[in-house]
Amino acid sequence: MNSRRRQVLQGTGGMAVMGLAVAAGLFKPGSAWAQGAAWNKAAFDTRNMNDTVKALGGAGATESKDIVINSPDIAENGAVVPFTISSKLPKTQQIALLVEKNPNMLVANFSIPDGTEAGVTTRAKMGQTSNVVALVKADGKFYYTTKEVKVTLGGCGG
Amino acid sequence: MADPMKIRAAMSGDKVEVKILMSHEMETGQRKDAKGAAIPAHFIQTVSATHNGKVVLAAEWGPAVSKNPFLSFKFTGGKPGEKVSVTWVDNKGDKRTDEATIS
Amino acid sequence: MRKTWEKAARAALAAAALAATGVGAQQKSAIEEIERYRAALGDGNPAELWEARGDAIWKEKRGPKNASLEQCDLGLGPGIVRGAYTVLPKYFADTNKVEDLESRLVSCMVMLQGFTPEQAKKDPYGGPGKKVAMDALVAFVTSESRGLPMKVAGTHPKEVEAYDLGRQIFFHRGGPYDFSCATCHGVNNQRIRLQDLPNLLNPRDAKKAYTSWPAYRVSQGEVRSFQWRLLDCFRQQRFPELEFTSPASIALTMFLAKNSNGGTFDAPAIKR
Numbered sequence: 001m002n003s004r005r006r007q008v009l010q011g012t013g014g015m016a017v018m019g020l021a022v023a024a025g026l027f028k029p030g031s032a033w034a035q036g037a038a039w040n041k042a043a044f045d046t047r048n049m050n051d052t053v054k055a056l057g058g059a060g061a062t063e064s065k066d067i068v069i070n071s072p073d074i075a076e077n078g079a080v081v082p083f084t085i086s087s088k089l090p091k092t093q094q095i096a097l098l099v100e101k102n103p104n105m106l107v108a109n110f111s112i113p114d115g116t117e118a119g120v121t122t123r124a125k126m127g128q129t130s131n132v133v134a135l136v137k138a139d140g141k142f143y144y145t146t147k148e149v150k151v152t153l154g155g156c157g158g
Numbered sequence: 159m160a161d162p163m164k165i166r167a168a169m170s171g172d173k174v175e176v177k178i179l180m181s182h183e184m185e186t187g188q189r190k191d192a193k194g195a196a197i198p199a200h201f202i203q204t205v206s207a208t209h210n211g212k213v214v215l216a217a218e219w220g221p222a223v224s225k226n227p228f229l230s231f232k233f234t235g236g237k238p239g240e241k242v243s244v245t246w247v248d249n250k251g252d253k254r255t256d257e258a259t260i261s
Numbered sequence: 262m263r264k265t266w267e268k269a270a271r272a273a274l275a276a277a278a279l280a281a282t283g284v285g286a287q288q289k290s291a292i293e294e295i296e297r298y299r300a301a302l303g304d305g306n307p308a309e310l311w312e313a314r315g316d317a318i319w320k321e322k323r324g325p326k327n328a329s330l331e332q333c334d335l336g337l338g339p340g341i342v343r344g345a346y347t348v349l350p351k352y353f354a355d356t357n358k359v360e361d362l363e364s365r366l367v368s369c370m371v372m373l374q375g376f377t378p379e380q381a382k383k384d385p386y387g388g389p390g391k392k393v394a395m396d397a398l399v400a401f402v403t404s405e406s407r408g409l410p411m412k413v414a415g416t417h418p419k420e421v422e423a424y425d426l427g428r429q430i431f432f433h434r435g436g437p438y439d440f441s442c443a444t445c446h447g448v449n450n451q452r453i454r455l456q457d458l459p460n461l462l463n464p465r466d467a468k469k470a471y472t473s474w475p476a477y478r479v480s481q482g483e484v485r486s487f488q489w490r491l492l493d494c495f496r497q498q499r500f501p502e503l504e505f506t507s508p509a510s511i512a513l514t515m516f517l518a519k520n521s522n523g524g525t526f527d528a529p530a531i532k533r
Binding site: 038039040043044079080081082099102103104106107108109110111112113115116117119120121122123124125 | 173184186188203204212213214215216217218219220221222223224225227228229230231232233234235249
Binding site for chain 1: 291294295297301302480482
């Protein structure tokens with residue numbers, strides 16, 4: 001356990017402990033944090049993908065063509081950018097959405113139990129044009145793919 | 159108190175397609191109000207959807223999920239007339255649970 | 262002086278328009294991507310949250326008379342909501358006035374629920390952390406006209422009068438830039454950056470514009486009504502603030518609503 005995680009542990013008590021426990025793989029996804037009990041603060045504080053992967057309990061991530069990010073290439077307004085992320089990787093367990101140039105990279109992390117399709121649609125805020133990353137945990141390993149989305153704040157009027 | 163969610167659950171082939179809209183500010187904590195004071199962060203942190211007591215989707219969210227969040231996904235094993243229940247909890251401990259019947 | 266402003270404004274608009282006329286392949290594909298963006302948002306429009314809230318407020322017993330709005334006559338008879346928005350604005354004998362949706366809701370709150378007009382008009386628009394009844398009611402009532410053709414009668418003498426006044430306001434120039442609505446909305450294919458400026462005098466654009474409000478404004482995270490759209494364009498025009506439910510705003514709505522007749526109502530929509 002690195003020192004940063006220990007700080008989090010000491011700093012925020014129970015919630016972080018739960019989050020780390022999940023991150024460390026002590027609980028199966030779909031059990032503990034599915035009850036709304038824990039939130040992985042450490043993962044939401046990360047500023048680059050490697051740290052996010054670590055906070056989610058992995059060592060590193062490999063690029064994969066089996067993950068698809070479906071979104072418009074240009075968003076008219078960064079306040080709402082629609083994404084559908086799907087994975088063809090066998091035993092997909094988690095799907096996370098990251099925006100590289102946001103103050104904190106991780107937007108959302110979904111846990112996909114057996115019987116649920118490995119695809120989610122959601123909407124994210126983007127402060128500016130940026131690469132987005134879809135990070136997938138499948139059969140215990142992490143994989144990712146990226147795509148650039150341009151943000152035009154454009155136009156006048158409210 | 160938080161407004162009800164708008165949940166749709168409908169058969170799509172042999173799967174149930176669930177679409178959820180939630181009423182929430184999803185405040186990042188990085189914005190300032192008209193007087194220049196920081197607006198405190200207020201956002202949904204965890205979401206879970208269950209069907210017949212089984213979790214069909216669980217999520218952890220940060221403040222970068224858009225205001226009035228939308229979420230959709232599909233799962234197998236549901237039948238028309240059965241219920242899908244969704245719960246969210248935010249960083250202030252507010253929570254809300256709503257249900258929809260699969261059509 | 263006025264003429265100079267006008268020239269400057271015209272030039273600015275011409276420049277904006279030119280930028281659009283010279284569309285290269287790149288800009289064209291950008292426009293297509295933006296269309297894709299808008300389409301992706303159409304599924305799961307947060308305006309539905311306002312519609313649901315409005316439905317609940319419509320049925321809720323409120324005000325000094327502890328009554329709901331369920332018996333409100335929106336133009337098709339007491340209690341009929343389906344299709345009502347397609348016939349508004351309309352002359353109402355009980356108030357002896359032409360009323361648009363918002364002013365009619367105010368009248369019903371006064372007549373049925375016993376609110377004072379001031380109370381009923383107090384909070385026309387919501388904002389961050391502020392949810393108001395009016396926005397939600399407007400979203401609910403308009404959603405009940407989705408898919409139906411606009412058919413504003415405009416035949417009663419007071420309706421004719423309102424329409425004519427609305428047209429005059431549309432062409433009235435004033436303010437520091439000497440703008441009228443027609444300056445920005447009376448020419449085909451005008452554009453400010455990626456924003457289309459509908460030519461509201463051309464039936465196709467007039468239908469499309471009127472039938473796509475109210476809308477969830479992504480930039481604001483709020484549902485905004487047609488009234489609000491007019492208020493905002495008054496602001497863009499540097500005109501005095503358009504008063505909520507004022508005769509001027511009802512007249513302008515009458516002019517634009519009637520010009521959209523035949524168009525299929527398709528709102529609450531979602532816009533950037």
